[in-house]
Amino acid sequence: MAKDRFVEVYSQGLTNVEKIIVDTETGVNYVLASSAMTVGCGMSVLVDAEGKPIVTPME
Secondary structure, eight states: OOOOSEEEEEEEOSSEEEEEEEETTTOBEEEEEEETTTSOEEEEEOBOTTSOBOBOOOO
C-alpha cells in the first residue's frame, strides 16, 4: 500500500480552520486556511522569519 503524499500534522478551529500539511516526499510544510469550509480556502508554503520554507526532516 502506498504511503500518503500529504499528511495533516496540526489543525485548529471549527469555523475558521487553519491546518499545517506536510509533503512526505520533500518535508515542505504548507499552511491551509479556510473560512467556514464553504466560502473557500487558501494554501501556501509555510516560511520562517527569513522567508525560507519550513522543512520537516523525513526518515
